[in-house]
Amino acid sequence: DSGVTQTPKHLITATGQRVTLRCSPRSGDLSVYWYQQSLDQGLQFLIQYYNGEERAKGNILERFSAQQFPDLHSELNLSSLELGDSALYFCASSVASGQETQYFGPGTRLLVL
Amino acid sequence: KNEVEQSPQNLTAQEGEFITINCSYSVGISALHWLQQHPGGGIVSLFMLSSGKKKHGRLIATINIQEKHSSLHITASHPRDSAVYICAVRYRRKDSNYQLIWGAGTKLIIKP
Numbered sequence: 001d002s003g004v005t006q007t008p009k010h011l012i013t014a015t016g017q018r019v020t021l022r023c024s025p026r027s028g029d030l031s032v033y034w035y036q037q038s039l040d041q042g043l044q045f046l047i048q049y050y051n052g053e054e055r056a057k058g059n060i061l062e063r064f065s066a067q068q069f070p071d072l073h074s075e076l077n078l079s080s081l082e083l084g085d086s087a088l089y090f091c092a093s094s095v096a097s098g099q100e101t102q103y104f105g106p107g108t109r110l111l112v113l
Numbered sequence: 114k115n116e117v118e119q120s121p122q123n124l125t126a127q128e129g130e131f132i133t134i135n136c137s138y139s140v141g142i143s144a145l146h147w148l149q150q151h152p153g154g155g156i157v158s159l160f161m162l163s164s165g166k167k168k169h170g171r172l173i174a175t176i177n178i179q180e181k182h183s184s185l186h187i188t189a190s191h192p193r194d195s196a197v198y199i200c201a202v203r204y205r206r207k208d209s210n211y212q213l214i215w216g217a218g219t220k221l222i223i224k225p
Contacts, residue, residue: 002157033213043150043199045213056212088154102146104156 003027004105006091012111018079021108025072025093031055032074033094033102034066038087049074050097081112116140119200119216127224132187134219136200139181146201147174147185150218159185159198190223197221 003026013019025032034046036059045058049068060066063081068074078085088109092102117138126132136145147159160167160174162183167174171190176183187194200216 037154042217043156043201043215045201045215048213056206058212090156092156092158101158101161103158104148107154107156109154 002103002105004091004093004103006089006105006108008108009106010109010111012113013081014113015081015083017081017112018077019081019110021076021078021089021091021110023074023076023091023093023105025074025091026103029093029095029103030072031094031097032068032072033092034060034074034076035090035092036087037090037107038084043090046076048097055097078110083112086110086112115217117200117202117214117216119198119219121219122217123220123222125222125224126190128191130190130223132190132194132221132223134185134198134200134221136183136185136216137181138183138200138202138214140202140204140214142178142181142202142204144203145176145183146203146213147183148199148201150197150199152196156199187221192223192225195222 005024007022030051033048037043046060048056052068066076088107090107091105094102120135144163149157162176171188173186197218199218
C-alpha cells in the first residue's frame with residue numbers, strides 16, 4: 001500500500017460525457033502527478049501539481065484539466081470523452097517537486113463506450 | 114527518434130540469471146526514475162537517480178550522466194520479478210517547468 005488513494009477504481013461512461021477522477025496523496029506529500037496508460041500509448045505523463053499550483057505539463061489534452069485543492073487532494077477532469085480516452089489513469093505523489101521518489105496509487109480504470 | 118529509449122523491449126530469462134535493462138536518453142535531465150509495473154497494473158517506484166549508483170535488495174540502478182545512460186540490474190532473478198520495467202527522465206524545459214518523458218518499457222519474464 002503506497003498511501004496514495006484513487007477513486008473510483010472503475011468507471012464506465014459514454015462518449016461525450018464528463019468524468020472526474022480523484023486522488024489523495026500520501027500524508028505530507030505536496031506534489032501530485034497524473035498519468036494515463038493506454039494499451040497503444042504506454043504510460044504518458046499528463047500533469048503535475050505542487051502545493052496547489054501547476055508545476056509541469058506533459059501530454060495533456062485540452063479536453064482534460066486538473067487541479068489541486070488546499071487539502072492537497074487532486075482531481076482530474078476529463079470532458080467530451082472519446083473512445084480513445086479509455087485507459088488506466090494513475091496518480092502519484094511525492095514529498096516535494098524535485099528528485100523524490102514518486103508513490104503511485106492503484107489507478108482508475110476508465111472505459112468509454 | 115524517442116527521447117528515451119529502453120532496451121530490450123522484451124526479455125525472457127531463467128530463474129537465477131543476472132538481468133540488465135538499459136535506458137538511454139537524449140535530453141539533459143535532473144533525475145531518472147525506474148519503475149516496475151506488475152501484470153495487475155500496479156506501479157511501484159524502484160529508484161530515483163541523479164548520479165552514481167543505488168542498490169535495494171537484489172536491484173541495482175546506475176546512471177552515467179555524461180553518456181546519458183542508465184541501467185537496471187537484477188541479481189539472482191526470480192519469477193516474481195516478472196513485470197514491465199519503465200525508465201522515465203525528468204528535465205527542465207525552457208519555460209522552467211519540469212517535464213517527465215517515459216520509455217516504452219521492458220517486459221521481463223523470468224521462468225522457473
